[in-house]
Amino acid sequence: MTLHDPAFADRAVLIVHGPDQPGIVRAIADLITRNKGNIVSLDQYSSDYAGGDFFQRVVFHRADLVTAMHDLRADIAATVEPFGMTWQLRDQSVPKRMAILASKSDHCLLDLLWRHRRGDLPVTIPMVIANHTDTAEDVRSFGVPFFHVESQVGPDKSQSEAEILKLLAGNVDFVVLARYMQILSGDFLEKVGVPVINIHHSFLPAFIGANPYRKAKERGVKLIGATAHYATSDLDEGPIIEQDVVRVTHVDTAEDLQRRGADVERAVLSRAVLWHAQDRVIRHGNHTIVF
Amino acid sequence: MTLHDPAFADRAVLIVHGPDQPGIVRAIADLITRNKGNIVSLDQYSSDYAGGDFFQRVVFHRADLVTAMHDLRADIAATVEPFGMTWQLRDQSVPKRMAILASKSDHCLLDLLWRHRRGDLPVTIPMVIANHTDTAEDVRSFGVPFFHVESQVGPDKSQSEAEILKLLAGNVDFVVLARYMQILSGDFLEKVGVPVINIHHSFLPAFIGANPYRKAKERGVKLIGATAHYATSDLDEGPIIEQDVVRVTHVDTAEDLQRRGADVERAVLSRAVLWHAQDRVIRHGNHTIVF
Amino acid sequence: MTLHDPAFADRAVLIVHGPDQPGIVRAIADLITRNKGNIVSLDQYSSDYAGGDFFQRVVFHRADLVTAMHDLRADIAATVEPFGMTWQLRDQSVPKRMAILASKSDHCLLDLLWRHRRGDLPVTIPMVIANHTDTAEDVRSFGVPFFHVESQVGPDKSQSEAEILKLLAGNVDFVVLARYMQILSGDFLEKVGVPVINIHHSFLPAFIGANPYRKAKERGVKLIGATAHYATSDLDEGPIIEQDVVRVTHVDTAEDLQRRGADVERAVLSRAVLWHAQDRVIRHGNHTIVF
Amino acid sequence: MTLHDPAFADRAVLIVHGPDQPGIVRAIADLITRNKGNIVSLDQYSSDYAGGDFFQRVVFHRADLVTAMHDLRADIAATVEPFGMTWQLRDQSVPKRMAILASKSDHCLLDLLWRHRRGDLPVTIPMVIANHTDTAEDVRSFGVPFFHVESQVGPDKSQSEAEILKLLAGNVDFVVLARYMQILSGDFLEKVGVPVINIHHSFLPAFIGANPYRKAKERGVKLIGATAHYATSDLDEGPIIEQDVVRVTHVDTAEDLQRRGADVERAVLSRAVLWHAQDRVIRHGNHTIVF
Structure with missing residues (x-):
């Protein structure tokens, strides 16, 4: 209901x-x-x-x-x-139904669940789907169903994606990838039929692809950031909803960057999710209008 | 014209x-x-x-x-x-006429003159009035008239204020106090008949009054700031237009705070002036709506 | 052990x-x-x-x-x-023992517990003491003992404070007030014998005392903030460890300021706690040196 | 002297x-x-x-x-x-000698000259060299010699670069490219024999190359930035000294980004120059240590 x-x-x-x-x-x-x-x-x-x-x-x-x-x-x-x-x-009195896809890391996932419990996110959360079971108990302690779908079931990811699609179908209004560490196929994004919001752990378009914190350390940047965007079949190229950065120094190791970046990731993602839930974000080509 | x-x-x-x-x-x-x-x-x-x-x-x-x-x-x-x-x-094609009141320090004054010359401020600047002559040559190099009015001419400030009022009367649409180090009387603010924007060198309401950087050093704060507000007869209590801060540490001396604060002051003041010039700021009681 | x-x-x-x-x-x-x-x-x-x-x-x-x-x-x-x-x-291999005092609100408390579980805070948490029971189940789900001590047991707070002191005595190296809504007496602070870190929900010294978000809304500020400081018998006057701010606008209600401030509070407090746990903060009179 | x-x-x-x-x-x-x-x-x-x-x-x-x-x-x-x-x-009592290379735009150039006049930069400025004459009068009003060297004199840039090298030789301790719009050859950078600091108008490594503000608008980013780095023969790849960003929205046009970016550029460049002048920056491979 x-x-x-x-x-x-x-x-x-x-x-x-x-x-x-x-x-x-x-x-x-x-x-x-x-x-x-x-x-x-x-x-x-x-x-x-x-x-x-x-x-x-x-x-x-x-x-x-x-x-x-x-x-x-x-x-x-x-x-x-x-x-x-x-x-x-x-x-507006009907909250959007938000599914969360996660992997092992909990910072973005728990932050969304906690904000929701506090009454700060106008959504319902019918399910969390993860390709690891690490967060199952935490998720369920918030009263949210947890489904485990391995990242690859058969010869490729298509069976896994089909299983996820079956869980989502008709049950959700948007999907949040809360540091979900699998690349979703263009086919999945087409079939899911609802907006998918991803959090990328760099200030896009810098450090596209894997391991942005390691790349940031190698390049010697003085700021690291995170980007929430709508997922499209062009990886890391979807319309940007929100971005933020934090200052780092030569003292920070790649692990420090990752730990400090986690705070930016969860802050940026939670703002993007809130605005999307409030219908404040309009997609227009590869851009967003955020009211 | x-x-x-x-x-x-x-x-x-x-x-x-x-x-x-x-x-x-x-x-x-x-x-x-x-x-x-x-x-x-x-x-x-x-x-x-x-x-x-x-x-x-x-x-x-x-x-x-x-x-x-x-x-x-x-x-x-x-x-x-x-x-x-x-x-x-x-x-909108008729720029507002802005007078600047200044004292010895040049950072806010020159920043406004330079932004205006660049075409970034939709105003005309019919005059700069200062109670010191230090900045006269700089001001005139921008093609702007410079008038020197001593802070006190007779037994009190009333004669000085009268002289300033006479220069302004009918010639300006708003006045900017660009680190003008004299307190204007309630009588002046009433007679001037146009909005007066002041830049205060602290993130109000912290460190009201004189010497905010020294007070900030004494209190050991980790952020210093600046506040642009409409001047009212209640000193430092007028409606706030814009504020910003910068991070400082225990290493910074009171002089360092002052030097670093100067950058925040000119940035904050220039934004407030721009928004006022564009009719983006609506005063409402002791608040502002900034569109 | x-x-x-x-x-x-x-x-x-x-x-x-x-x-x-x-x-x-x-x-x-x-x-x-x-x-x-x-x-x-x-x-x-x-x-x-x-x-x-x-x-x-x-x-x-x-x-x-x-x-x-x-x-x-x-x-x-x-x-x-x-x-x-x-x-x-x-x-450095011996983590400091940190007690947390809390009331009803959970944002600072849960953030510290979660960071600790993640391995991001080099402390042990022998206990949480609260004057309300709202957070008991959450706290215990992190494997941390929860003790309920009502804010007033007898005719005044002295008996409550004595009970808290008895729980803390010999068991902790520092105490964190994670939005603990009771004023601790000078007597308590003297007897506790370990540093006490408080989070104040404004950028001190602005909005000292109660209801800073309401005061901030009334004053029409464009930034709100939070301050972590060592608690002293002079309320809100102890040495500042860390501060931060977030931008707000005329659209934000006092409730919005409170909700957005909660994010700043937990971020500022977690940094102060981390630095204290790492012996990076040296108190010197009413100041701190933060390395 | x-x-x-x-x-x-x-x-x-x-x-x-x-x-x-x-x-x-x-x-x-x-x-x-x-x-x-x-x-x-x-x-x-x-x-x-x-x-x-x-x-x-x-x-x-x-x-x-x-x-x-x-x-x-x-x-x-x-x-x-x-x-x-x-x-x-x-x-430390012997200020470093800093040459500035500029083109048409004045924001970084005038900001450095003004900070120097204020006593905020511990350098001397023996010369400004520009490939346009637009800023000549301004530069000389600060009492600094201005030399005009066209960007291309003969069939290629080598003669221009030789002329610049001749002016610099023995006279300067470092060179600042204050939005100098010419690409200096690897040969020049080798022969000049002193550090060269450049300001790039994006938060590198995003938007490498020309027209970063246009690219930023096209990509729909929510933050724009600037990067001060040591110039190397790998364009935009030298060791980063300082970076900063400013928040933008869908409302900002590419021209707005450029205007707002100018403020970030001059702030970032002035900090990098100050730190270099104070020997706070140590180059180490493609990184910097900034004390």
């Missing part, structure tokens, strides 16, 4: 984007007013008001939202589609 | 704020559409959609803006004043 | 401080060489080589350290005490 | 590095004591006390230093060379 958060009762979040053109802001404002909505917050961005791309996120309160959803959707479609806009409407 | 910046030709910025209530967003969107404006950017914030305060900054393009200004103003007043809103409309 | 960490086997850390004077560096280097030590790392600081204060932290490797400790101590005393220096020698 | 800074009178800085081995710290401490030096500050780092590399920077006061220099050098050589160590001794 899906949980409903009373704090967000009767609040909807509407995302609209498409080619910018005169009148679109007024059309959306009209739409909300005539549907008895009160605007709670509104963010918009246009890459160029003349011929650019337009993005708007508006949160509005509408008494008896659940009953109104059907008519709202119809009116939104009739209003913004003639402008060539795509749109998405969500009831 | 006022300069007109062609990059911003036919662009207006409208600020509206007042008690939040249903329909205000639509009313403003309608207003801009019926006045043939195209929205370039729109930011809004509401402290609470039910009974809170509403703030909107909208930049729009309107062909032949200068001609339309008069009618625009009338229509804005007729539209938003019934909502109990206050408003302000500016032609 | 005290744990011994093989990674630090045969490593000693020596702290020396006192009035700076010629020859002290050579005397310590001589001392280590004649005791068959190899210097692993050396940090020193002098507030003024002529008449200032001298601080040195030197880590050295000495085969069969345990056997040599007694003679080492005698030689150190004979060497540095004639210079008027105080000193401290520790076997 | 070389300037002598009285604040650093009778202070020497000694850098020693080589294979770590027992007794080296004592040997250096002995050396300084027997030469009547008082240690002002001492920093050291060893990559591994058993078989690693050892680095020490020690500043000491020695009355009548100038007279003692000759004997000091002889004693240092006799003391540390048997350990296989290389060393360098400098009289």
